[in-house]
Amino acid sequence: MIALTLTEVASAIGGELHLRGADTPDTVVRGTVDTDSRNIGPGDVFVAKPGETTDGHLFVSVAADAGAAAAVVERVVTEASVSQIVVPDVVTALADLARAVVARVRAHGDLRIVGITGSNGKTTTKNMLARILSDEGETVAPRASFNNEVGAPLTMLRVDDHTRFLVSEFGASGPGAIAHLAGLVEPDISVVLMVGMAHAGGFGGIEATRAAKSELIEATRRGGTAVLNADDPRVAGMASIAAERGMSVRWFGRGASADVRADDVEVTADGTRCTAVVDGVPHALHLRVLGEHHVMNALAALATATVLGVAPDAAIGRLEELQLAERWRMEPLGSERVRIINDAYNASPDSMSAALRTLAQITGPDERTVAVLGAMSELGEWDGEEHDRVGLLAVRLGIQRIVVVGAAARRMFLEAISQGSWDGEAVFFPDADEAYDYLTGELRDGDRVLVKSSNAAGLRFLGDRLGEFFS
Structure with missing residues (x-):
């Protein structure tokens, strides 16, 4: 972040400044801004965001001990030895501070x-x-x-x-x-x-x-x-x-x-x-x-x-220098013997289709295609029919083994096995551990394996485990 005084930060986010120690309104802060106290170091600004499982206010003292220069809070944490700026909503304050900082940089x-x-x-x-x-x-x-x-x-x-x-x-x-x-x-x-x-x-x-x-x-x-x-x-x-x-x-x-x-x-x-x-x-x-x-x-x-x-x-x-788009996105793992493609960070009907087509395209005639598929999230009333489409597409692409994991994805499995003309095999497992046990015994030399699901399905960790097993 650009250098700002505590007063300037408080003004940008409409907050009330509560000073600690030797700080004054003109004390300058220029460190990183973060909502995770584990990332805070000397001179940084900690934003105490309430969360679903915990509350950032519980970690203001941790941030202070790590050297934070200031904390943005919704209530004063009296035991923390760091200057605090109190705002009604820290997420709104975060946006306001970002707007102000970018505008200053852009202006000159x-x-x-x-x-x-x-x-x-x-x-x-x-x-x-x-x-x-x-x-x-x-x-x-x-x-x-x-x-x-x-x-x-x-x-x-x-x-x-x-x-x-x-x-x-x-x-x-x-x-x-x-x-x-x-x-x-x-x-x-x-x-x-x-x-x-x-x-x-x-x-x-x-x-x-x-x-x-x-x-x-x-x-x-x-x-x-x-x-x-x-x-x-x-x-x-x-x-x-x-x-x-x-x-x-x-x-x-x-x-x-x-x-x-x-x-x-x-x-x-x-x-x-x-x-x-x-x-x-x-x-x-x-x-x-x-x-x-x-x-x-x-x-x-x-x-x-x-x-x-x-x-x-x-x-x-x-x-051409890029070898990986991002962790868990079409990430090659395993070995030439058994290649694992871990693409289980996110999934939608479009990305499922693209990943399955890629699997079919990159697999040679003497190799076997294996698709390990989990649920797609946030499809609402279209959830069922879109999972059906993925199962049907996998069959039509000639994927030779379809492994469906998790109850939310079961319709892919049902759609695949309903295609009577298909000569491949589809199996279903309720969880990733059972799928792992099956795959470590089933996969063989020459297999090309796609692991694909939404983040919430957690198959990215299954992909990592398979990659390590076959490395």
Whole structure:
């Protein structure tokens, strides 16, 4: 965070300052801001956020002992020897502080801000873009999937006077969430990847999801740039919102009309090769990140980077250095003997389909495809039919072993075994431990194994265990 006095911090968040020790209103703080006391070090600011299982106020003294310069609280913790700023709501205060800090940096620097949203691919695209931009200047981007009401402001608060690029990832817990988060910084460039069924249950359908994602365009600075998926009609329709705001549009996609597109895509076990055509000029691109679906994420990153003045050849060279999109996202584990692909951090109908297709594409004729599948979350009334579709797709792709884990995913198993013409095998296990016992005895040399589920299903840990067992 930039250097601010305690008075300036209190003013930015509308809080009441309670001083401790030798501190004065003019004491300067410039450390990291965090809601986890375990991450606090000397000079940092601790935000005592109440949670579902515990309360950050219980750890204010721990943060003080670790050297915190200040704590943002909803009530004074009298026993803690650290200056405290009392606010009605610490999450609101966190957003207010992020808004104030970014505005100050922007006012006297050349900070450029990119906002990214979409039903799938946000984190991968963010990582790709951050890798490209990091060689151009100091770049701040979210750790993991810091894209909610807490994670997004914490990322914003990492900017300082030397930051040239801020890449923000925006998730949506419901209508208005993206408008709120993006409104804190008003991005110069907004990137919308796709509108799919992820979280459709929470929004009330795919059209409501489209409206939520379009909030990012509406929150972008007038005269900025919208980077839009030309292949997704719901995203392409957001060009009219951009036009109303005097924004230019940069298109990415697989079709010939896109400003940045991919031709001759070839998927293999060591990544994906294609020709990236940027404004009519072809460039060879070899992505080491597994999965054809990541080509679209790379195109979005390329389109955005070129808006920011990065030469296409330089951007492509940096993309080719990435070997992993993110932990638990198409992460290769195991060995050449038994290859485990752990993609169980998140799952939606679209990402399930993409992962299964990748498994089929990268498996050779003398190898066996095995899909270990768990539930997809937040699908609401579409939950049953979407799980049915995944089971059917796995069969139609010729996946040779389907292992379904957890009661919430059982319909995948039932749909798979209902396909009488299929000559493979589907099995069901109520929990990951039983699935692990089965798989460690069932898997054999030449197997290519996809582990895929939503985060809540917890199969990412099963994937890790299998990766270690077969390493």
